[in-house]
Structures are given as C-alpha cells and as structure tokens.
Amino acid sequence: MDIVIMIVLMATAFCAWRGLSRRVVMTLWVLGLVAMLGLFKYHVTSPLHLNF
Amino acid sequence: MTTTTDIDATVAIESSDLSITWSRIAFWGIVLFVVGYCGVLLAAMGVQIFGNEKPCPLCMLQRYAMILATIPAMWIVADALRAKLTRARYASALGMSIVAATCGAFESTRQILLHIASPTDRGYGSAVIGLHLYTWALITFIVVILFCGVALMCSVSVIPVAPGPGALRTMARAVEIGFLVVIAINVVLIVLLEGLSWVLPDDPTRYKLINDLGFGLH
Numbered sequence: 001m002d003i004v005i006m007i008v009l010m011a012t013a014f015c016a017w018r019g020l021s022r023r024v025v026m027t028l029w030v031l032g033l034v035a036m037l038g039l040f041k042y043h044v045t046s047p048l049h050l051n052f
Numbered sequence: 053m054t055t056t057t058d059i060d061a062t063v064a065i066e067s068s069d070l071s072i073t074w075s076r077i078a079f080w081g082i083v084l085f086v087v088g089y090c091g092v093l094l095a096a097m098g099v100q101i102f103g104n105e106k107p108c109p110l111c112m113l114q115r116y117a118m119i120l121a122t123i124p125a126m127w128i129v130a131d132a133l134r135a136k137l138t139r140a141r142y143a144s145a146l147g148m149s150i151v152a153a154t155c156g157a158f159e160s161t162r163q164i165l166l167h168i169a170s171p172t173d174r175g176y177g178s179a180v181i182g183l184h185l186y187t188w189a190l191i192t193f194i195v196v197i198l199f200c201g202v203a204l205m206c207s208v209s210v211i212p213v214a215p216g217p218g219a220l221r222t223m224a225r226a227v228e229i230g231f232l233v234v235i236a237i238n239v240v241l242i243v244l245l246e247g248l249s250w251v252l253p254d255d256p257t258r259y260k261l262i263n264d265l266g267f268g269l270h
Contacts, residue, residue, distance in 0.1 A: 002112055002246050006239045009119045013235050016127035017228055019134055022141065029123060029148060033155065036116045040159055042251065043109045048169045 001039050008032040072213065078203065079212035079224075082128050085149075085199065086227050089122040090234050092192055096185060097237060105177045106245060106256040110163040114189045117156025119235060121196055124148040126231050129224055132214040142211045146200045153196040160190035 012028040093115060099105050107115070124145035131137040163186040167173045175184045183191075215221050246252055247260030 001251050002109075002242045003239075005116055006235070006242045009116060009123070010232075010235050010239055013119070013123050013126060013232055016123055017130050017232060019130060019136070025127065026148075029120065032116070033120055033152065036113060036120065037155060039109070039251070040113050040155075040162075043113070043254075044162060048165050050165060050169050 001035070001042075005032060005035045005039065008035060071210070074206075074210045075213035076215065078206070078210050079129070079132055079214055081199070081203065082125050082132075082212055083224055083227050085125045085196070086122055086129060086231050089118050089125075089192070089196075090227070090231050092188075093118060093234050093238065095180075097234075097241065099177070099180075099185065100241065103178065106258070108176055108255060109252045110159060110166075111176070111186065112242065112252060113159045114156055114163075114186060115238065117152050117159060117193070118189070119238070120152035121149045121156065121193075122231060124152075126228055128212060129214075129228055132212045133221065133224060133228075135214070137211060139207060139211050143204060143207050146204050146207070150197055150200045150204075153193040153200070157190055157193040157197070160186045160193060164190065 008028060009032050012025060012032055015028060016025045096107070096111075096115060100107055128137060128142055128145045131141060163176070164184075167175045167184075177185060180188065214224060244259040244261045245256060247262075247264040249260060249264075253260075
C-alpha cells in the first residue's frame, strides 16, 4: 500500500509540474490523501490510555 | 508645479511597485516552503540511510503528508513560472496544503502520544537536537498551517509572480525538479523497505525487498 501511495504522489507531483489539467491533479491528490488516511486508520488499532 | 493628477500617478506607480515586491516575496516564500520540506525529507532519508534507522509506518505516513502538503506549493511555483497562476488556483492550492498538513499533524500527534502513553518508552529512533523526528514533523506541520493561513489572508491583494528570465528563474525551476527527485528517491526507498508485502511491519529492521528476493542482507 505504501508503494501504491508513493507512486500516486509521484504521479500527482509530475502532473502538477507538467501543468496538466486541474481536474487530473486534484483527483490524484485527493486519491493520495484518502489512501494515506486509510493506511493511517489501518495502523492505528488501539485507543491510547491517557488522561489529561 | 505638481498637479493632483501627477500625485495620483506617482501614488499609483509606487503602489504598483509595492504590489510587485509583495508578489515576488510571496513567490519566494512558496519556493522556500518547497525547499524547506525537501530539506526535511532529505534529512529523514539521511537518518534512514546513514543512521541506519528504518522508518516505522507512522513515520512514513508523515512523509506522505509532507509530500501531499508540498505538491500544491510546487504547483503554485510551476503555474507562476508559466504565468498561469490565478487567484482562485492559488487559494485552492494553499487550502490543499493546509488540509494535508492538518492530517500530518494528526499523525505525528498520534505518534507522540503513543510514546508518551508508555512510561518506559524512550521514543522511536534517536533524538535530533533533543526532539524525536515525529515531534519535529508536528512542528513543521504547524508552521505550514500558519504560513498557508497568512498567505491565504493576503491572497486578496497578493498572488505570487515569478521572476523574468535569468538565474532566479532557473533556480526556481531547479527547486521544482529537486522536489520531484526527492519523491523519486522516496519511491525507491519504500520499494526496498516494503518489498513484496502489502504494508510495512510495525518495527522495520531491514530492507525487506532484498530479503524477499533471497539475498538475505540487512
């Protein structure tokens, strides 16, 4: 999954650099963000027992 | 004798000069943002390669957030260099950076709290100037949110304008390419680290691809 995310990020940066359409860049960026948040949810499995 | 029209014209020229100066400052501020995160990512990769400290999944997630926050900044620089940057696109890109930096701040806060929760935990990896890398990451995310917030506040009157042909323009282009190279190095490192697995192990100690291919090196 990490490899997929990095490839999406690389593609997003490349499209932004090449000046591709705003829709393409935004779609790839949102895809990367959602994938990152999904992976974060996957890794965060337990609540932390902290009292403030 | 100076007429009212002359004074108005002088004020207009001075105002225009001031506006161009601020537009240039805004442009180099965004370039500095890209350079700053390239430096942070290179430092993290330096610790990984030369310090032999493999990043944990949460560390990698923070790198993704940094890249996600920097892509819109690079987009602004690229559009400004093409003279295609509009106010709407500038504001939209800054918003994207704020969203990514906020997500990154959540990730680094989770990691900080994870190590605070266990009283015997000394933290993941070694400290740099007294703070662990994930704490530094949180600081950078907060700085980015503040920077983009201020840039958004000023975006009503100031949008970045790239310099004309010359060394400065070449430098800005080099920063763009440098950022792409930093991402490419990260792609190679994550392929080596994750190997043929779907996700990273909680506490990686070796480059898994080398093991997966049967070379058995660490």
